[in-house]
Amino acid sequence: MGHANCDLHDADVAESVARMLDKRIGAGDLDMPMLPAAATKLLALPEDADARALCGALETDQVIAAHVLRLANSAAYRGATEIVSLSQAVARLGGRVIRQLVMLIVSDTQVFHSVRFAEPVRLARERSVAAAVFSGETARQKRLSVEHSFLGGLLHNVGQPILWRLLEQHVKGEASQSTLEDIVIKRHSVVGATLAAAWELPATLIDLLNNVEDSPQPAEEVDDFVWVVRFGCACATQITNAGESTNDNDVPHELQDHPSVDWLELYPDDVEHIWAHRDRALALLSSKET
Numbered sequence: 001m002g003h004a005n006c007d008l009h010d011a012d013v014a015e016s017v018a019r020m021l022d023k024r025i026g027a028g029d030l031d032m033p034m035l036p037a038a039a040t041k042l043l044a045l046p047e048d049a050d051a052r053a054l055c056g057a058l059e060t061d062q063v064i065a066a067h068v069l070r071l072a073n074s075a076a077y078r079g080a081t082e083i084v085s086l087s088q089a090v091a092r093l094g095g096r097v098i099r100q101l102v103m104l105i106v107s108d109t110q111v112f113h114s115v116r117f118a119e120p121v122r123l124a125r126e127r128s129v130a131a132a133v134f135s136g137e138t139a140r141q142k143r144l145s146v147e148h149s150f151l152g153g154l155l156h157n158v159g160q161p162i163l164w165r166l167l168e169q170h171v172k173g174e175a176s177q178s179t180l181e182d183i184v185i186k187r188h189s190v191v192g193a194t195l196a197a198a199w200e201l202p203a204t205l206i207d208l209l210n211n212v213e214d215s216p217q218p219a220e221e222v223d224d225f226v227w228v229v230r231f232g233c234a235c236a237t238q239i240t241n242a243g244e245s246t247n248d249n250d251v252p253h254e255l256q257d258h259p260s261v262d263w264l265e266l267y268p269d270d271v272e273h274i275w276a277h278r279d280r281a282l283a284l285l286s287s288k289e290t
Contacts, residue, residue, distance in 0.1 A: 003065075005184065007257060013032075013175040013179070014175055014180075014182075014183060017167065017171055017175060017180065017183055018183050020170060020171075021163065021166065021167075022141070022168065022171065022187075025187060025190060025191060025194075029165065030162060030166065030191060030194065030195075031162075031165070032162065032194070032195050032198045033110040033111050033162070033195075034200040035106065035110075036061055036064060036106060036110070037060060037061065038057055038058060038060045038061035038065075038102070039059040039061075039064070039102050039103065039106050039200075040066050040200075041060065042057040042098070042099055042102055042188035043057070043188055044110060045095070046148075047055065047093075047095065047096070049095055050233075051087060051090045051091060051173050054090045054098055055086045055087055055090055056093050058086050058098070058102070062111075063191055064102060064105055064106075064225075065086055067101075067105040067109075067217065068086065068089055068098065068101050068102065069083060069084075069085075069086065069102070070287075071090060071101050071105070071284075071287060072089040072093060072101070073112055074283060074284070074287045075283040075286070076280045076283035076284045076285075076287065077093060077097070077101075079092060080098055085172070090174045096146065096147050099166065100132070100136070100147065100151075102148050102153060103150075103154055104129065104132070105153065107128060107155070107158065108125065109123075111161050111195075112125035112128065112156055112160065112161045112162060113161070114122065114164050114165055114168055115168065116168045117164040117165075117167065117168055117177070117180075120155070120160070120164060120177070120181060120184075121160070121161045121164050123240065124157050124160040124161055125161070126240045126285055127157060127233065127235075127236045127240050128153070128154050128155070128156065128157055128158065128236075128283040129155035129203050129236075129238065129284050129285055130233070130235065130236035130239055130240055130282075130284075130285065131153070131154065131156055131157075131229065131232045131233045131236040131282065132150045132151070132153040132232070133150075133153070133236075133280055133281040134153065134166070134229055134231070134232035134233075134235035134236055134274060134277065134278075134281065135149040135150055135152055135153030135229045135231070135232025135233075135282065136149050136150035136232075137151065137232075137274045137277045138228045138232055138235075138260075138264070138266075138274050139225075139228050141266065141273060141274060142224065142228065142264055142266075143268045144224060144228060145225075146223065148202070148204070148205065148225060149225060149228045149229060149232070150230070150231075151201070151205060151269075152205055152208045152209070152212065152225060152229040153232040153233065154206075154231050155192055155195070155196060155205070155209060155215075156192070156209065156212050156229055157188060157192065158188075158191075158192040158195055158196075159176070159187070159188030159189060159190065159191030159192035159193075159194075159195065159209075159210075160184055160188045160192075162188075162191050162192075162195065163184045163187060163191055164184060165187055167180055167184075178179070178191060189210060189212070189213055190210065192209045193206045193209040193210045194209075196209055202222075202235065204225065207223070208223065208229060209225055209227050211223070212226055212229050212230060215263070222263075224263075224264065227259075227260040227263045227264050228260070228264065229267075230258075230259075230260050231255075231258055231260035231261070231264070231274075234254065234255055234260070235255060235260050235274065235275065235281075236281070238250070238252050238254065238255065238278075239278050239281055239282060239285075240277075240285075248277075251268075251271050251272055251275045254274075255275065256268075261272060
C-alpha cells in the first residue's frame with residue numbers, strides 16, 4: 001500500500017513538472033547558454049579560411065585557445081611532437097578539426113554541467129562526444145559534410161542538460177530521478193533545436209535535431225544527415241555502455257543490423273571503418289574539457 005502511495009505521489013509530481021517545462025518551452029523561457037564570440041566568429045568563417053583568420057578568431061578568447069591547445073595534444077589528436085602554439089595547431093589539424101574542437105569545448109563548458117543532476121548530464125555528455133566522432137566518420141564514408149554531421153552528433157542531445165538545469169533550479173527532491181529522466185527524454189529534441197536556432201546554426205542542423213530521434217516523417221523522407229547521426233548515436237551507445245572494455249574489433253550486431261546501414265547503403269567494410277574510430281572517441285571521453 002505504501003509503495004502504491006509513493007507511485008501516486010511520483011505521478012502527481014511528474015505531471016506538475018511536465019506542465020512547468022511545457023509552459024517554459026512554449027514561452028521560450030529556457031535560460032539558454034550563450035555561444036562565445038570566438039566560436040561565433042569561427043563558425044562564420046568560410047570552410048577554406050586561412051590559418052591567420054582561424055588563429056585570429058581563437059585569440060579573442062584565451063580560455064578557448066588554451067583548451068584547443070590541450071586537446072590538440074591529447075591522445076585523440078596528438079602527433080609525434082608537442083603543439084605549442086595556435087598556429088601549429090591550425091597547421092597540423094586544419095580548420096575543420098579546429099572548429100570541431102571549439103564546439104566540443106563550448107558544449108562542455110557552456111552546456112553539459114549540473115550539480116544536483118551531475119550523473120545524467122555526465123552520461124549525456126559522453127554520448128554527445130562519442131556520437132560526434134562516429135557521425136563525422138559515417139558522413140566521411142558517404143562523402144557528406146563531416147563538419148555538419150559531427151556537429152549534429154555533438155548537439156543531438158544538447159537539450160537534456162538544459163532541461164536538467166531547469167529542474168535543478170525549480171524542482172525540489174520530491175520526484176525520482178527515473179521519473180524526471182522520462183520527462184527530459186520526451187522534450188529534449190525541441191529544446192536542442194531551439195538552442196541551435198538561438199546560436200544561429202544552419203537551418204538544416206535545426207531540422208536534424210528535431211528529427212534525429214522521433215521523426216514524424218516516413219523513413220523514405222528522412223534526410224541522409226539524420227540517418228548518419230542516428231548511426232553515430234547507435235555507435236556512441238555501444239561504447240558508452242561498455243566503456244573502455246570495448247576493445248573487440250568485431251562490429252556489434254546492433255550496429256550491423258541498424259536501419260541506417262540499409263538506408264545509407266553502408267557496406268560491411270564501411271561499418272568496420274566507422275567502428276574502428278572508437279579509440280578516438282574513447283580518448284576524447286577521457287579528456288576533461290573543464
